[in-house]
Amino acid sequence: MDLMVLLETLSVPRPGHSPALKQTAAMIRELLTAWNIPFTEQVFSLRYHQNFLMGLSILILSSLFALFILRRKPLPAFIAVAAIVLMLVLEVEFSVPTVSALIQKPTENIIITHTVPDAARELIFTAHYDSKTDFWDHIQRSYIQKRFPFFLVLCLLLCLWAFLANRMAFLRLMPFRLGAWLLTASYVIYAGFAFSWLGGYMLMDEHSQSFGTIDDGASVLVLLAMAKDIREGRVDTGDSNITILLTSGEETGLHGARWYVKQRYDNGRIAPLRPTALISLELIGQNGNLYYATSTSSGLFRSYKSDPVLAERLNKVWKGMTGNPMTVISGGINDAFPFLAAGIPSLTIGHDGNPGSGYGGFHSIQDNMARANPANIALGIKVLEKFIESYPPQPADRSSGSG
Numbered sequence: 001m002d003l004m005v006l007l008e009t010l011s012v013p014r015p016g017h018s019p020a021l022k023q024t025a026a027m028i029r030e031l032l033t034a035w036n037i038p039f040t041e042q043v044f045s046l047r048y049h050q051n052f053l054m055g056l057s058i059l060i061l062s063s064l065f066a067l068f069i070l071r072r073k074p075l076p077a078f079i080a081v082a083a084i085v086l087m088l089v090l091e092v093e094f095s096v097p098t099v100s101a102l103i104q105k106p107t108e109n110i111i112i113t114h115t116v117p118d119a120a121r122e123l124i125f126t127a128h129y130d131s132k133t134d135f136w137d138h139i140q141r142s143y144i145q146k147r148f149p150f151f152l153v154l155c156l157l158l159c160l161w162a163f164l165a166n167r168m169a170f171l172r173l174m175p176f177r178l179g180a181w182l183l184t185a186s187y188v189i190y191a192g193f194a195f196s197w198l199g200g201y202m203l204m205d206e207h208s209q210s211f212g213t214i215d216d217g218a219s220v221l222v223l224l225a226m227a228k229d230i231r232e233g234r235v236d237t238g239d240s241n242i243t244i245l246l247t248s249g250e251e252t253g254l255h256g257a258r259w260y261v262k263q264r265y266d267n268g269r270i271a272p273l274r275p276t277a278l279i280s281l282e283l284i285g286q287n288g289n290l291y292y293a294t295s296t297s298s299g300l301f302r303s304y305k306s307d308p309v310l311a312e313r314l315n316k317v318w319k320g321m322t323g324n325p326m327t328v329i330s331g332g333i334n335d336a337f338p339f340l341a342a343g344i345p346s347l348t349i350g351h352d353g354n355p356g357s358g359y360g361g362f363h364s365i366q367d368n369m370a371r372a373n374p375a376n377i378a379l380g381i382k383v384l385e386k387f388i389e390s391y392p393p394q395p396a397d398r399s400s401g402s403g
């Protein structure tokens with residue numbers, strides 16, 4: 001099996017709205033079948049233009065907000081802002097469809113399970129097989145994301161100004177009005193940036209599409225290779241059940257992982273049968289050292305800490321292999337989020353991209369085969385396999401075991 005040839009086959013733009021998404025799933029299924037690896041599919045409805053529809057709604061509601069502020073109508077202005085927040089909270093925090101329900105299609109998670117008798121734990125590994133092209137990369141978009149609370153407060157203050165200005169004449173004086181208009185204009189510009197982040201992909205032509213080689217093709221490849229090694233007995237899984245979850249719809253709102261967590265754990269209301277941990281792979285296979293993220297966020301309000309015990313265990317394995325500790329980063333938005341939200345200890349890992357573009361240049365044409373580092377892909381497989389093997393099997397007599 002030539003991993004780089006496989007990676008090249010995976011490296012095609014395969015965003016949620018493209019036919020290539022289905023073709024990629026078919027390719028993975030064919031590969032697993034050829035390798036004699038059993039798998040299941042979990043079909044769900046992908047609201048694949050969620051980001052565009054949210055961006056467009058933000059733009060329309062923000063324009064209405066500006067209009068109401070200019071006319072000093074505080075209640076309608078407040079309602080426009082509240083509608084934005086409500087939509088974002090429902091869609092982004094809780095994956096409850098509002099505007100995104102308008103456009104849907106079926107897609108699937110691909111799940112490989114390796115079970116052992118009397119398993120003491122379950123280790124889940126996940127990577128997403130969809131890709132994305134955006135106006136902004138992961139770093140640039142975080143500037144837009146971080147300013148959201150600031151602009152939210154600004155909008156509320158403008159509503160307050162409109163309310164008070166209708167009652168106090170001095171607040172209608174030109175300096176106040178001018179100030180309010182300028183601040184309103186700055187918010188509308190911000191809303192434009194928010195739209196370009198969320199919906200800008202609709203304006204990108206086919207020649208500027210990301211190949212998704214590192215985000216997250218190589219991670220999928222690493223998990224497929226690991227599944228093959230496990231299947232062929234090259235990994236001692238001890239008393240751990242291993243689940244490999246290849247998700248769809250990560251880039252459109254973590255839909256695949258959210259669906260999995262909802263179906264399996266009812267978002268945390270159903271406790272796992274045995275101790276469970278998740279490793280989420282993001283950006284494995286580019287240059288650099290292995291990183292782990294200290295937290296994962298929804299992209300809006302909620303953020304959860306990664307599991308320090310998992311981090312310590314993996315760091316020890318990595319150090320044993322390379323002599324170096326893992327790079328520590330603050331975190332991002334990825335499939336670990338719904339697991340953490342459901343109370344499952346999780347950790348996101350990848351390569352830090354140094355030397356090179358680091359965490360920049362993703363969701364763009366720069367994410368292509370030239371960015372792949374074959375040695376790091378091989379190391380990625382190895383570190384995960386050693387991580388699995390780092391769990392000592394329980395004593396043979398389980399009834400008198402640790403309990």
Ligand SMILES: [Zn+2]
Nearest residue numbers: 128215216282
């Ligand atoms: Zn990704």
